[in-house]
Amino acid sequence: MTQLIDGKKISQEIKDELKEKVAELKEQGIEGALAVIQVGSDPASSVYVRNKKRACEYIGIRSESYELPEETTEEELLTLIEKLNKDPKINGILCQLPVPAHMDENKIIRTIAPEKDVDGFHTQNVGALVVGQQGFVSCTPAGVIQLLKRSGIEIAGKNCVVVGRSNIVGKPMALLMLRENATVTICHSRTADLKAVCKQADILIVAVGKPKMITAEYVKEGATVIDVGIHRQEDGKLCGDVDFEQVEPVAGAITPVPGGVGPMTIAMLMNNCVEAMTR
Numbered sequence: 001m002t003q004l005i006d007g008k009k010i011s012q013e014i015k016d017e018l019k020e021k022v023a024e025l026k027e028q029g030i031e032g033a034l035a036v037i038q039v040g041s042d043p044a045s046s047v048y049v050r051n052k053k054r055a056c057e058y059i060g061i062r063s064e065s066y067e068l069p070e071e072t073t074e075e076e077l078l079t080l081i082e083k084l085n086k087d088p089k090i091n092g093i094l095c096q097l098p099v100p101a102h103m104d105e106n107k108i109i110r111t112i113a114p115e116k117d118v119d120g121f122h123t124q125n126v127g128a129l130v131v132g133q134q135g136f137v138s139c140t141p142a143g144v145i146q147l148l149k150r151s152g153i154e155i156a157g158k159n160c161v162v163v164g165r166s167n168i169v170g171k172p173m174a175l176l177m178l179r180e181n182a183t184v185t186i187c188h189s190r191t192a193d194l195k196a197v198c199k200q201a202d203i204l205i206v207a208v209g210k211p212k213m214i215t216a217e218y219v220k221e222g223a224t225v226i227d228v229g230i231h232r233q234e235d236g237k238l239c240g241d242v243d244f245e246q247v248e249p250v251a252g253a254i255t256p257v258p259g260g261v262g263p264m265t266i267a268m269l270m271n272n273c274v275e276a277m278t279r
């Protein structure tokens, strides 16, 4: 029987653990607040932002919302971030991406103080991950590690193939698997014979942004398959980067979409917020 990795259940466990921790901190007089910035009104971003604020409420930390109009200038946004950097009541700052085209995303990320960068996007936090020092880790890949560990899947010594090399998922994912002592291969659009490389994987992690790209031919019998993708199909249903119906019978363990990796991202954001409170 293929093991279904339940991200909904695991993310709930994590949020409940964090809720307890926040209550303990409160007793010690330590309180936290997350500043959530959204520029413009992209509907998908609005859903993410709402869910992030709800999660804050659930675990018991305050969130401050900054909903800025699309026409906000980069300078205005940077001024707000600098003000929040200096505000001792704020321990986490998050600017929902993407920002409008007239803004430089890298500049915005660079301006957030690294010790408040709960997304783990600042080069100082990325650098800390590379050299194995303490810092905030990007939430989605950190969530994948928790899914594997809490599902009893051994990582050390395993062949791990990561498909996708984005700054937010693929690259930090590979570094985290390396930190857990996996043997790691990163694949991308220029990889020769992607199928053959994927078929070597004991743990296959897919973050390419292409609906149902990974079919049964890419998967070794008994492999663990982690699907980071999420897409809305024409019939309105959601699917991932992995063709679940085809791959599930071949895999040893697999994440569904929805209900796999998705809910973990916010749980790990909350984890980073609590870490920011205790530092």
Ligand code: GUN
Pocket: 094, 095, 096, 097, 098, 119, 139, 140, 265
């Ligand atoms: N846009 C898509 N994913 C993310 C995320 O994890 N954090 C932020 N800030 N923006 C995003």
